[in-house]
Amino acid sequence: MATRHEEIRADRPIIEMVDIRKVYDTGKVKVEALKGIDLSVAKGEFIAIVGPSGSGKSTLMNLIGCLDTATGGEFRIGGELVKGLSRDQLADVRNRRIGFVFQAFNLLPQISAAENVAMPMIFGGVPAKARKERVAELMEKVGLGDRMEHKPTELSGGQMQRVAIARALAMNPDIVLADEPTGNLDTSSGGDIMGVFLDLWKQGRTLVVITHDMALARRAGRIVEIRDGRIVRDAAVGPEEGAASVSAAAGAHVQGLASTAEQAA
Amino acid sequence: MKVIWQMFLQSAHIAKKRAFLTIAAIAWGTVAILLLLSFGEGLKIQLNKNRRAMGERLAVMWPGETTKPWKGLPAGRPIRPTIDDIEYLSARMPELEAVIGEIYSWRTALGYGAKVVNGRVVGTNAVYGEARKHYPVAGGRFFSDVDVSERRRVVFLGDEIAADIFGKGDPVGKTLLLSNSPFTVIGVMQKKTQMGMYGGPDSKHVVIPVSTFKALFGRERLNVLVLQVKKDDDMKMALRRVNELLGAKYGYDPNDDRVLQTWDTVKSGKITANITIGIQLFLGIIGALTLLIGGVGVANIMYAVVKERTREIGVKMALGARSAWITGPFVLEGLLYTVLGGVAGLSIAMVIIAGLGLIPADGNKVMEFLGKPTLSWQIGVATSGILGLIGLAAGYFPARRAALIDPAQTLRYE
Numbered sequence A: 001m002a003t004r005h006e007e008i009r010a011d012r013p014i015i016e017m018v019d020i021r022k023v024y025d026t027g028k029v030k031v032e033a034l035k036g037i038d039l040s041v042a043k044g045e046f047i048a049i050v051g052p053s054g055s056g057k058s059t060l061m062n063l064i065g066c067l068d069t070a071t072g073g074e075f076r077i078g079g080e081l082v083k084g085l086s087r088d089q090l091a092d093v094r095n096r097r098i099g100f101v102f103q104a105f106n107l108l109p110q111i112s113a114a115e116n117v118a119m120p121m122i123f124g125g126v127p128a129k130a131r132k133e134r135v136a137e138l139m140e141k142v143g144l145g146d147r148m149e150h151k152p153t154e155l156s157g158g159q160m161q162r163v164a165i166a167r168a169l170a171m172n173p174d175i176v177l178a179d180e181p182t183g184n185l186d187t188s189s190g191g192d193i194m195g196v197f198l199d200l201w202k203q204g205r206t207l208v209v210i211t212h213d214m215a216l217a218r219r220a221g222r223i224v225e226i227r228d229g230r231i232v233r234d235a236a237v238g239p240e241e242g243a244a245s246v247s248a249a250a251g252a253h254v255q256g257l258a259s260t261a262e263q264a265a
Numbered sequence B: 001m002k003v004i005w006q007m008f009l010q011s012a013h014i015a016k017k018r019a020f021l022t023i024a025a026i027a028w029g030t031v032a033i034l035l036l037l038s039f040g041e042g043l044k045i046q047l048n049k050n051r052r053a054m055g056e057r058l059a060v061m062w063p064g065e066t067t068k069p070w071k072g073l074p075a076g077r078p079i080r081p082t083i084d085d086i087e088y089l090s091a092r093m094p095e096l097e098a099v100i101g102e103i104y105s106w107r108t109a110l111g112y113g114a115k116v117v118n119g120r121v122v123g124t125n126a127v128y129g130e131a132r133k134h135y136p137v138a139g140g141r142f143f144s145d146v147d148v149s150e151r152r153r154v155v156f157l158g159d160e161i162a163a164d165i166f167g168k169g170d171p172v173g174k175t176l177l178l179s180n181s182p183f184t185v186i187g188v189m190q191k192k193t194q195m196g197m198y199g200g201p202d203s204k205h206v207v208i209p210v211s212t213f214k215a216l217f218g219r220e221r222l223n224v225l226v227l228q229v230k231k232d233d234d235m236k237m238a239l240r241r242v243n244e245l246l247g248a249k250y251g252y253d254p255n256d257d258r259v260l261q262t263w264d265t266v267k268s269g270k271i272t273a274n275i276t277i278g279i280q281l282f283l284g285i286i287g288a289l290t291l292l293i294g295g296v297g298v299a300n301i302m303y304a305v306v307k308e309r310t311r312e313i314g315v316k317m318a319l320g321a322r323s324a325w326i327t328g329p330f331v332l333e334g335l336l337y338t339v340l341g342g343v344a345g346l347s348i349a350m351v352i353i354a355g356l357g358l359i360p361a362d363g364n365k366v367m368e369f370l371g372k373p374t375l376s377w378q379i380g381v382a383t384s385g386i387l388g389l390i391g392l393a394a395g396y397f398p399a400r401r402a403a404l405i406d407p408a409q410t411l412r413y414e
């Protein structure tokens, strides 16, 4: 019985949403931000969520990230039903299963880059020594091995976002969620960050990224478009689109990939 | 717990000035409460001591008139016990510690050489010395039963009147002209701060054997009758018994409690004790309020910190911090401020109290009445308790606000 259950879980998508609804009740007005979302994300997928401002992308992201709870529908993460979990249980789910990357980076300003990366591991109870090793490994991976002791204010936007990505990966989460990760960056560092995401994808990570930038979105494996709280398009990126993006990405990111591969070896 | 500590260390080094102000506020509150309670304690000790200076477990009775008819006798008859009743009562009431009778001669000439002072003369029996705490200065003594039975012309002086008559020299052995009769001074009373009194302060009268008084002034009716019981609880019974005995002897209703107007110091002492407790409570409440203001200051600052770090807290929550890991550091911070402030306050208060203790109390009327501020362990425990509560509350409420932060909301506006 237990084995069968495990089997089912292994095959199961990481994210399963059925008819998810979210109503913001601000007392006077009720805003129906999500009006029935069906979404499932399999392991290893890279999904870009696009849509106009106010369409409900961030709302959806908060639900997936267990920062907020739905007002209707059923949501499982890694097969685990999220409904009815306590605040602390939700915190544990976020800690173990989810890595967040925010538009505004959201690094803690008083502590060093390394300490920022270590933070989720403190919450996850990782012992100090393992934590230190992991931080060094992650900082190396995002290309900031020599910036460990820098405070966030001493880093550029692109570097801050790399630290944030390292932090998101700290607990080796099931899924990395990014809400407009390139929104505060110029085109070049934005492209860099997208490159990091692509690398992660190639290494088998599951990613969900919100973006306004269709050029970036086209480099993901699948695009989900939201309008007015509903999914209006959910399609794999076409071969021609994909090919174009891969070739465009190739020149810029082969180097990054190569260095990661070297370290892995 | 480990995580809370780590979070605390990461945030603790930030606001030094703010921390200092907070600690100062708590320290000030602690000084206030400690000083107030110590003054209260000193006052209590002093009142107790001053109250006891007259003598303990006493009842003072002034003979008056009957107010009820009794066995055919009308109301309004004066009842006047005499010297003989001292013996009469002590023989019938062996359970008493002492029976004292007093006769007064007011404004009597007391002369030594060219110096003449008018003062009160008390004629009484020998047990008066012990019961009314007329302890002699070294080299002197109070008069004895033998002095009384042999009607000796000996006199015991209150310390102030002794100084008035004899100046700085030692009066013992000298001859005092009391109403023109020579008396030998046998002792001078040790100085005492006396709160309760009747007739006047002990320091300003002179005391002679009641038998000598009778011979000199020709009076034997008592102005005052004083009983001393062995235990506080005996007093009620003793008062009733005296009225029964004297009522039978002089023919009055033993329930006529106006015949012997009575000051029961056991009863009034309890009232005084309650008043001092009241004063202590009052001072304690004022102190606690002062401390509470300090606590509100701490809480306010912590609220500000929570508000300021809202985003940071939201981020930590997103990264998987449990509520306790968010709240714990705030509670620790509140407690830390309170403990540091409390220790600082305690040190300051101890220095102040020790400093006040150095002021000589002798001849200082205020100090003689108020006593010296005294720290007791009860005050320490009470203050620590209040401090602890305030510290916990000052940390807890802001921390709770922090825990209620909605990470989705905080991270929304970028």
Ligand SMILES: Nc1ncnc2c1ncn2[C@@H]1O[C@H](COP(=O)(O)OP(=O)(O)OP(=O)(O)O)[C@@H](O)[C@H]1O
Binding pocket: A024, A025, A026, A031, A032, A033, A051, A052, A053, A054, A055, A056, A057, A058, A059, A060, B409
């Ligand atoms: N806490 C809230 N209270 C009330 N309404 C809210 C709240 N959060 C979001 N909304 C509303 O829900 C709708 C969806 O908001 P959401 O932030 O998900 O949009 P978005 O797609 O992320 O937009 P953008 O691209 O501008 O970030 C909007 O109409 C918004 O006003």
Ligand SMILES: [Mg+2]
Binding pocket: A057, A058, A059
């Ligand atoms: Mg948004």
